[in-house]
Amino acid sequence: MWTKDSLCELVREKLGDYKFIAVSNREPYVHTYSGHQVICRRPPSGLTAALDPVMQACGGIWIAHGSGDADRRTVDRNNKVSVPPEKPSYSLKRIWLNKEEEDGYYNGFSNKALWPLCHIVYTRPAFDEPDWNTYKKVNNIFAESVLEEVGTGKAFVFVQDYHLALLPKLLKEANSNIITAHFWHIPWPNEEAFRICPWQNEILEGLLSNDVMGFHIRYHCNNFMETVGQALEARVDYERYEVSYGGKRTAVRPFPISVDFEELDREAQGAEVTAEVDRLKNCLGLDDEVIGMGIDRFDYTKGIPDRFKAIDGFLAKYPEYQGKVIFIQAGVASRVLIQEYQSLNKEIDSLVEKINWKYAKGRWKPIICLRENLPQVSLMALRRMADFCVVSSLHDGMNLVAKEYVASRFDEGGVLILSPFTGASRELTEALLVNPYATDQFAEAIKKAIEMPEAEKQKRMKKMREVVRENNIYKWAADIISELLKFEVGV
Ligand code: GDG
Numbered sequence: 001m002w003t004k005d006s007l008c009e010l011v012r013e014k015l016g017d018y019k020f021i022a023v024s025n026r027e028p029y030v031h032t033y034s035g036h037q038v039i040c041r042r043p044p045s046g047l048t049a050a051l052d053p054v055m056q057a058c059g060g061i062w063i064a065h066g067s068g069d070a071d072r073r074t075v076d077r078n079n080k081v082s083v084p085p086e087k088p089s090y091s092l093k094r095i096w097l098n099k100e101e102e103d104g105y106y107n108g109f110s111n112k113a114l115w116p117l118c119h120i121v122y123t124r125p126a127f128d129e130p131d132w133n134t135y136k137k138v139n140n141i142f143a144e145s146v147l148e149e150v151g152t153g154k155a156f157v158f159v160q161d162y163h164l165a166l167l168p169k170l171l172k173e174a175n176s177n178i179i180t181a182h183f184w185h186i187p188w189p190n191e192e193a194f195r196i197c198p199w200q201n202e203i204l205e206g207l208l209s210n211d212v213m214g215f216h217i218r219y220h221c222n223n224f225m226e227t228v229g230q231a232l233e234a235r236v237d238y239e240r241y242e243v244s245y246g247g248k249r250t251a252v253r254p255f256p257i258s259v260d261f262e263e264l265d266r267e268a269q270g271a272e273v274t275a276e277v278d279r280l281k282n283c284l285g286l287d288d289e290v291i292g293m294g295i296d297r298f299d300y301t302k303g304i305p306d307r308f309k310a311i312d313g314f315l316a317k318y319p320e321y322q323g324k325v326i327f328i329q330a331g332v333a334s335r336v337l338i339q340e341y342q343s344l345n346k347e348i349d350s351l352v353e354k355i356n357w358k359y360a361k362g363r364w365k366p367i368i369c370l371r372e373n374l375p376q377v378s379l380m381a382l383r384r385m386a387d388f389c390v391v392s393s394l395h396d397g398m399n400l401v402a403k404e405y406v407a408s409r410f411d412e413g414g415v416l417i418l419s420p421f422t423g424a425s426r427e428l429t430e431a432l433l434v435n436p437y438a439t440d441q442f443a444e445a446i447k448k449a450i451e452m453p454e455a456e457k458q459k460r461m462k463k464m465r466e467v468v469r470e471n472n473i474y475k476w477a478a479d480i481i482s483e484l485l486k487f488e489v490g491v
Pocket of ligand 1: 042043044045046047049050185186257295296297330331332372373374375376379396397398399400401404
């Protein structure tokens with residue numbers, strides 16, 4: 001089984017004189033002003049939650065966009081800051097973008113085009129040429145920063161996600177001593193869906209410059225290979241799961257991302273979490289109600305309105321549960337400058353208001369929405385309090401909330417209701433799998449979760465915990481690094 005220590009050893013022994021550089025849009029630690037004080041917080045992001053423990057184990061440099069208003073104040077003259085603040089173990093190098101660059105590259109091409117293109121949730125992607133040009137420009141800015149770091153030496157560069165599809169090609173063209181792996185954190189849709197992107201060839205050429213191209217599940221690998229096969233004059237080898245294009249070979253592999261199981265398991269048992277459970281229960285006025293819970297970045301792919309509709313259906317069909325069940329939805333608004341996200345936030349607020357008005361009795365109301373960036377201890381307390389956790393994504397690469405819930409349930413209690421449209425559902429087969437579009441079935445799943453006998457809950461949770469314990473985040477990183485090592489220059 002992979003652990004933080006064994007990953008650390010792999011890196012120390014095998015990486016030799018290679019620098020280890022991770023690159024992503026989102027940074028793992030954001031410094032912001034709170035009045036005159038500077039505070040450091042972790043963003044609500046699956047990518048950073050997963051990669052941070054890996055970087056803590058491997059050391060190295062993580063290059064990302066500095067998005068906090070106090071970020072510039074906290075870096076040295078090379079734009080670097082050591083993180084995590086409480087136990088520095090790697091270097092975060094920040095890249096600065098102006099508002100136009102951030103808007104065109106991040107809000108624009110990344111999140112108005114690629115995000116809806118890759119998630120089949122019926123939100124139309126918007127392909128805007130100026131945004132695409134800004135995306136190209138910003139990928140070049142990232143490339144310059146990586147190349148400056150590598151100098152004339154050798155490096156393993158671990159590129160993250162859909163914001164940086166063009167980066168590998170830029171790096172390889174500039175320095176042949178660079179080996180790259182790219183992990184695509186979101187789904188890759190089928191060829192027919194992807195081909196509407198007017199710049200699909202440039203994107204594919206960027207990605208096929210990588211030595212290793214990783215997705216969460218094999219299905220996304222297959223979709224990617226089909227897309228390549230249709231769009232480019234490439235040799236697609238389904239036996240070896242490789243693509244050859246322009247004389248370059250790219251291994252395409254599934255690497256299911258995960259969480260730091262041992263750390264979450266340990267944290268969940270801490271006395272501060274017990275105290276936080278009491279504080280939250282008191283503060284939210286909870287007695288002995290059955291507690292359901294969701295934690296999400298508020299995104300239209302996460303199926304948040306769909307779960308509220310199921311709660312409504314459940315309370316209408318089984319009125320005996322009115323007054324006895326409370327659903328706590330935690331999470332923060334995301335990408336608020338994009339119109340679809342503004343509509344989603346309005347829809348969430350109005351559904352909560354409508355459902356609470358419909359069923360409220362005295363002090364009890366069925367849904368509590370905690371719309372703030374809660375500290376880790378509160379998120380952990382929620383996981384521990386929740387009799388059931390709902391993950392109802394309409395489409396999701398993996399979904400770490402599901403794995404975090406499982407890893408936190410050291411007591412083997414709790415039920416996970418999980419959408420089959422998440423990557424996580426391939427591994428967490430002991431969850432109650434329910435289609436979030438099917439409101440009636442979803443309502444029945446809530447009833448089943450509440451009424452499930454303790455022995456069955458325990459049996460299911462135990463199995464899921466074994467899966468997450470074994471397939472933890474260190475295994476994910478070790479598998480990718482081991483694959484990369486096969487491409488070591490000169491070997
Ligand atoms: C992408 C893919 C894939 C949520 N709300 C708050 C908060 N969170 C934390 C959760 C979790 C993370 O954010 C969200 O993880 P997800 O996996 O759901 O992902 P996305 O951000 O959509 O990420 C996804 C992931 O990349 C990794 O590859 O699993 O499929 O879409 O850690 O606990 N954290 C805080 N406040 C919140 O309100 N602090």
